[in-house]
Each structure stands twice: as structure tokens, then as C-alpha cells.
Amino acid sequence: xxxxxxxxxxxxxxxxxxxxxxxxxxxxxxxxxxxxxxxxxxxxxxxxxxxxxxxxxxxxxxxxxxxxxxxxxxxxxxxxxxxxxxxxxxxxxxxxxxxxxxxxxxxxxxxxxxxxxxxxxxxxxxxxxxxxxxxxxxxxxxxxxxxxxxxxxxxxxxxxxxxxxxxxxxxxxxxxxxxxxxxxxxxxxxxxxxxxxxxxxxxxxxxxxxxxxxxxxxxxxxxxxxxxxxxxxxxxxxxxxxxxxxxxxxxxxxxxxxxxxxxxxxxxxxxxxxxxxxxxxxxxxxxxxxxxxxxxxxxxxxxxxxxxxxxxxxxxxxxxxxxxxxxxxxxxxxxxxxxxxxxxxxxxxxxxxxxxxxxxxxxxxxxxxxxxxxxxxxxxxxxxxxxxxxxxxxxxxxxxxxxxxxxxxxxxxxxxxxxxxxxxxxxxxxxxxxxxxxxxxxxxxxxxxxxxxxxxxxxxxxxxxxxxxxxxxxxxxxxxxxxxxxxxxxxxxxxxxxxxxxx
Numbered sequence: 001x002x003x004x005x006x007x008x009x010x011x012x013x014x015x016x017x018x019x020x021x022x023x024x025x026x027x028x029x030x031x032x033x034x035x036x037x038x039x040x041x042x043x044x045x046x047x048x049x050x051x052x053x054x055x056x057x058x059x060x061x062x063x064x065x066x067x068x069x070x071x072x073x074x075x076x077x078x079x080x081x082x083x084x085x086x087x088x089x090x091x092x093x094x095x096x097x098x099x100x101x102x103x104x105x106x107x108x109x110x111x112x113x114x115x116x117x118x119x120x121x122x123x124x125x126x127x128x129x130x131x132x133x134x135x136x137x138x139x140x141x142x143x144x145x146x147x148x149x150x151x152x153x154x155x156x157x158x159x160x161x162x163x164x165x166x167x168x169x170x171x172x173x174x175x176x177x178x179x180x181x182x183x184x185x186x187x188x189x190x191x192x193x194x195x196x197x198x199x200x201x202x203x204x205x206x207x208x209x210x211x212x213x214x215x216x217x218x219x220x221x222x223x224x225x226x227x228x229x230x231x232x233x234x235x236x237x238x239x240x241x242x243x244x245x246x247x248x249x250x251x252x253x254x255x256x257x258x259x260x261x262x263x264x265x266x267x268x269x270x271x272x273x274x275x276x277x278x279x280x281x282x283x284x285x286x287x288x289x290x291x292x293x294x295x296x297x298x299x300x301x302x303x304x305x306x307x308x309x310x311x312x313x314x315x316x317x318x319x320x321x322x323x324x325x326x327x328x329x330x331x332x333x334x335x336x337x338x339x340x341x342x343x344x345x346x347x348x349x350x351x352x353x354x355x356x357x358x359x360x361x362x363x364x365x366x367x368x369x370x371x372x373x374x375x376x377x378x379x380x381x382x383x384x385x386x387x388x389x390x391x392x393x394x395x396x397x398x399x400x401x402x403x404x405x406x407x408x409x410x411x412x413x414x415x416x417x418x419x420x421x422x423x424x425x426x427x428x429x430x431x432x433x434x435x436x437x438x439x440x441x442x443x444x445x446x447x448x449x450x451x452x453x454x455x456x457x458x459x460x461x462x463x464x465x466x467x468x469x470x471x472x473x474x475x476x477x478x479x480x481x482x483x484x485x486x487x488x489x490x491x492x493x494x495x496x497x498x499x500x501x502x503x
Contacts, residue, residue: 011273
């Protein structure tokens, strides 16, 4: 049986220290209830002495959220401990979490006291907290920069006084994995009672190593990890819960450890925290980012469609994401396009598919991502396409509020480029006249409609025209991220229908 790693979630305390991410009581309860569904072992609901609002929120969570241990943070002073106990006393499983700096930097620069005084304060704080609550956690703030022998003395003393959990934080994200893992290993050897309590770590991400340091600690005997949803928290944030949980799940054989987190609830929880804190998740964020299970490279897409294990080491469904996403871009290959068209319900003959693919690449070269509506437009144009007497090649425009628009249009016929220019009442009118000069036939525009197929500045524009040519009205459609080009393609499409009908 593998070793269980307890997940201590501090999203509602350390996570809320992100500037601008303040949560009200209702929002805190909503997140806490979801954390309980997620299956975390401990919820640090807040820092009750910091404000009356935070005290009220922690009390409400303690009274309404069942399952996890509920804890509140307190400095190693009597007043803070009293308030913390008031906040969590009605919890199904309460805990008081006490902390005090242990590094010489914190003792001398912040607390203005020596090691002996700080040690007495730590012992007295744990002794006082034990009067109220059986479950007491003690944190040695800035442990990774603390003299090792002194760190051992502090942990030994608070364990003897009844601390049930001792936490070794990398408060400023200074540690590196080998070093931090070694600290945990040596503490296991040097502190006698450490095997009888829960050894916890709390790593910050200032050097981007919070998850790596936490895992190094697990490998060396830590059995509780303090972390946050989406890695939110002070400065560069905390160790990311979703990354830690999925590393232990995906690389179970390596760590021989597990958590009780229901991983299928990860994505839902991530989205909730992002929404309520108004802190966006970066697209390339591991596990929960928008691109975490998205594939845009043609080679990757082909591999994924053949066997998901080629480019996915875990299933998106395992974290609550419905499925991986095939992102159609200019780098996508034929396999991905054919797969997406099949999903949209199209069965396309090989010769038509080649035309669809060529038009797709033409559009994708100028548009970041091709969505479903874009594909519908591209396919419908190709499926209703007639033999092309003339093919659109390019156009150039000169236009402005104080000049007559001039358009230069280039078409191809039987592989030969033909260019002509014309003016008009506007840029679209000038392009239409240019097309007429090349094809040698005039038309009367009876209807013209232009719409955006998708949203955004790079939206695909779709033009539809009805043109009367020699007494008969012909329809034409065209699509392009450039609305003038879309209009030109639609107008030319109408003339090609005229030529197809004439022969």
C-alpha cells in the first residue's frame, strides 16, 4: 500500500493574499464547499485575527463545511490563538495553526529577538493552543534559511509540547530541490518525535520551484503538502495543488505515494477559483491551462488521433476536462482537418477535400485559429463551387476619405495571370469594376451581404452577392479574413457561375 500524502489547501488564506483577489464570506464558503468535494484533507480557511470579516468567514466555513479539517492561522501570541479558536471551534474537525519566524533574518530583522526567546515563545504558543484544540500545527517560518541545528531544536520542542503537525516552509522560495529534500531527510534523522507527527511543507514559487521542492520533500519523508488551487498566493504564488496531485497520480511508481483528491474535480475547482478571485489562468498552465490538452502541430494531431498516448501522458477526463482539443491552425495537417470535418458531419470526396484543405490553409495563414463556423463557411463554399473560368489571385487598394478608390485586381485563367485596375465609389465597388474589366462582362449588383462568421478582430468575413448578368441573376459567396477580398471572391464566384452556365 502506497503512502498517503495529505493535501492542505491554503487557497483561502495564502491564496487570497494575491493583490485584488479579496473574497467575501459567500465566495469563501462556495470555494470551501468545492474544496471539500475535491477531497482535500485540510482547508486553511483564513487568518481570523487579520479582520472581523475574515473571522466571520472562517467561522461560517467551520459551521457549514463538513469533511476536511478546518484550520485558521495565528501568530504565536495569545490574542491570535484565542481568535483562531473562536473561528474554528465549531468545525467538525478543528485545527489551530500557529507560526513564528525561525531564521536569523526573521528573528533579528523582523521580530527583534534572539533564538532562545523565540524558542520559548514557540513552546508557550503550542502549549496555550493545546488548551483548546487537540490538533495543533506549528510552522517554522522561513525554515529553508534557518540554521539547521536551531530548526531541529524548535521542532523537537514543539513536538514535545503536543504539536500534531510541524510545517517546514520555504517561505520565500529560496530553496532548490536537492537542498530542500536533504533538509527534510536530515530532520527525519535528527528530530526524535518526527515519526509520530505529520511532517508538512509549504513551498513558494519565487524561483519557479515550489512544486519541485514539494516533491523533493515527499521523496524524503514529508507527508503533508500545503498548496493552492492554480498556484495562487503571495508574490509568485504557492505550490500548485493540481500539479502536485497529478504528478503523484501520473508518476505513482516513482513516488509510491497517493492523495485522496478526486482529480476529476480539479478543472471545475480551478475555474471557480479563477472566476471568484478574478485571477486568470495562463493558457500554458500545466493541468488546467486552456492549452494543457490542446494540440495544434500537424504531427502531434496525427499522433493523437492514432493513439492518445503518443502526446498525452494523462487523460484530460482525469482532471475534469471533457476531451483534448484539436486546434486547427496553419500548422495543422490533413488528418486533423479531416477528423474535425467528420465531427461536424461532413463526408467529403478526396478531390473536394483537397480543395477544402487548400482553402483552409489559405485562411489559416492569416487567422490564428480556425473554428467550427469558419470550417462550415470554407466547406460550403467548396461544395457549391462551380468550375472556375477565372481564379482569384490577389488585389491591391488605394483608398482614403479624400481620394477616389483605386483597385488593382489579378486573376488567373488557364494558369496565366491577368491584371487590371479600376476606380469606383468605394473600395469594394472599385474591385468589382476591376473584375469586370478582366472578365469582359458587366453585371448589376442586386444584393450584397457581408457578415463576420466568427468573433474577434481576425474574424473570417463571409460575403454573399446576387449579380444580374445578361438578364439572369447569379449568386456568389466568398470568405476571407479580409472583407474586401471576401467580397471580391464572392463577385468572381457569381461570374464563374455565369460562365459555367453559358458553356
